[in-house]
Amino acid sequence: MNQRELFLKHVAQTSPAPLALEIIKAEGSRLWDAGGKEYIDLIAGISVCNVGHRHPKVVEAIKQQVDQYMHLLVYGEFIESPQVQYAKLLTDHLPASLNSVFFTNSGTEATEGAMKLVKRVTGRTEIVAFNNSYHGSTQGALSVMGDEYWRNSFRPLLPGVHHADYNSFEALELIGSNTACVIAETVQAEAGINAPLKEWITALRKRCTETGTLLILDEIQCGFGRNGSMWAFEQFDVVPDILLLGKALGGGMPLGAFVASHELMWKFTENPVLGHITTFGGHPVCCAAGMAAMNVLLEEELVKGVAEKEILFRTLLHHPKIEAVRSRGLMMAVVFDSFETNKKVIDACIEKGVLTDWFLFASNCLRIAPPLTITEDEITKACKMIIDCLNEL
């Protein structure tokens, strides 16, 4: 059997029609398949590879850490330098109230840990979440996911979750003295890029504070410079009580985190002790890779370049078949009339050598979320290929 047949037979599948590209090498914003064909990567492993694939400094940090030690003991027992140093770097670049980092294995587990923490801190059980939001795929995270189609087959899920429309002022009325937390993406990604109104997110923050409800902002996808500032919440002048991180956090290695104040996080040490535990969360190799990637973001000032690259994409992506382009930095949705059109464009792009995708809750929108290191030349080439595909439809 060839690799493709083995893949379909022995690797568990999540869709009847996987892309099934066999990529054998990746570097910067380029991927190469087994036949030697080159692709410009416009999705960065879904907003993971913000500093590009295999940045030399990230690769070097991984090698150095592997030479020292890999897994030692469950999270939180030993002082492991990569965790300590990365937590320090992250909190140095966050508001003072977000000064304690719980490292996890994934974004989903960051959501789960945060949802436990809010219950433990407030003693309350109700949660307000938003339609068209995605926070992960396990049963707690699925309970707050904003679409019944994806939730329904897995019931019973968590009770006491109320879903409301993002940007709806009526949603604020659901927040009261029984609400443990509100969980929201700072900018909704899988909705096809849906940003909050500044007045709305400010009012949301205020309502949470008034009612003693904790505000969880999920920046697993929109954080780490993707929106044109290190953290998306900086653009709206709000600070969450708990911040969720993942994806780009690990620089291409699996890592998630929830960040809160030391005071809140301390609750996990008592009643019960070991309030949230994980064997591999905060793996030293992943933390070393993530810290190297964040240092690259800072040293190469990649965040500063995001706005200009966003403008270049927006300038080049004009075609009668494009109904709109929604974007926040290098997180963009190109809107078509239907999923059918979008799928044809995506397939044709892959054929030409541009890798792109659609969104969970916006199947008519084409995803553009490249490495932040993508060059002008690569943007120009990729956009030309997209336009050519549209001309040939």
Ligand SMILES: Cc1ncc(COP(=O)(O)O)c(C=O)c1O
């Ligand atoms: C906004 C958001 N939250 C949470 C997650 C879950 O992260 P993970 O897939 O690492 O568990 C994702 C993943 O796509 C996401 O986009």
